[in-house]
Amino acid sequence: AAGVIQSPRHLIKEKRETATLKCYPIPRHDTVYWYQQGPGQDPQFLISFYEKMQSDKGSIPDRFSAQQFSDYHSELNMSSLELGDSALYFCASSSSGTGGRTEAFFGQGTRLTVV
Amino acid sequence: AQSVAQPEDQVNVAEGNPLTVKCTYSVSGNPYLFWYVQYPNRGLQFLLKYITGDNLVKGSYGFEAEFNKSQTSFHLKKPSALVSDSALYFCAVRDSTDTGRRALTFGSGTRLQVQP
Numbered sequence A: 001a002a003g004v005i006q007s008p009r010h011l012i013k014e015k016r017e018t019a020t021l022k023c024y025p026i027p028r029h030d031t032v033y034w035y036q037q038g039p040g041q042d043p044q045f046l047i048s049f050y051e052k053m054q055s056d057k058g059s060i061p062d063r064f065s066a067q068q069f070s071d072y073h074s075e076l077n078m079s080s081l082e083l084g085d086s087a088l089y090f091c092a093s094s095s096s097g098t099g100g101r102t103e104a105f106f107g108q109g110t111r112l113t114v115v
Numbered sequence B: 001a002q003s004v005a006q007p008e009d010q011v012n013v014a015e016g017n018p019l020t021v022k023c024t025y026s027v028s029g030n031p032y033l034f035w036y037v038q039y040p041n042r043g044l045q046f047l048l049k050y051i052t053g054d055n056l057v058k059g060s061y062g063f064e065a066e067f068n069k070s071q072t073s074f075h076l077k078k079p080s081a082l083v084s085d086s087a088l089y090f091c092a093v094r095d096s097t098d099t100g101r102r103a104l105t106f107g108s109g110t111r112l113q114v115q116p
Helices: none
Strands: A005-007 A010-014 A019-024 A031-037 A044-050 A053-057 A064-068 A074-078 A087-094 A110-114 B001-007 B010-014 B019-022 B024-026 B031-038 B044-050 B056-058 B064-068 B073-080 B089-097 B111-115
Touching: A005 A110, A010 A019, A019 A087, A019 A110, A031 A074, A064 B001, A064 B073, A074 A087, A087 B064, B001 B010, B001 B089, B010 B019, B010 B024, B019 B044, B019 B089, B019 B111, B031 B073, B044 B064
Parallel strands: A010 A110, B010 B111
Antiparallel strands: A005 A019, A019 A074, A031 A044, A031 A087, A044 A053, A064 A074, A087 A110, B001 B024, B019 B073, B031 B044, B031 B089, B056 B064, B064 B073, B089 B111
16 A cells, blocks of 8 residues: 655755755645654654645744645755754655544654754 | 653563553543554554544554543553564544644653563
């Protein structure tokens, strides 16, 4: 079965550079979530999109932005990278049709290392 | 607001023994509760969920969880642990009455170590 695809799997950037992470949700899933997981920490919700509109916002820094495109894939853009941005970034997708009862399916994550 | 607490950073259990990983939650309305497992350098894998109905929910790999409304708990259990169950386990909650908030809130995670 198709899963959530994230690219790249690994990314190394220098401080103050920019990075773009991509997420391809499971087909027919209309909701995408982005999470950040620091070393030894639980996943922290950043932002979500439903039908290409931002639906919820968590602890996403102002230096980050994201969008969902017409084909439902999503991109997380990160600028002015800081060392503290080094983390595993997960994308998850779900179908909204069941009023929030559906579990979210997670991708393998993108490991971002800022040096 | 919705929150989850996993009081144990690590649980150690011998192979073949029963295991319990604890989770308590707080929501304004009714909870949708989820358990996920994370293996090293991998994404989170869904194990099971409670939405409504029977308080005992059965999931993947022989895991089950019991919803207790009065204690606001959703503990994960397995009758007989396997070494391969060793991983990081996350409990998550979503408030069913908060239609604007669909994202899950995760607990801090519990590392399960099953010794041979």
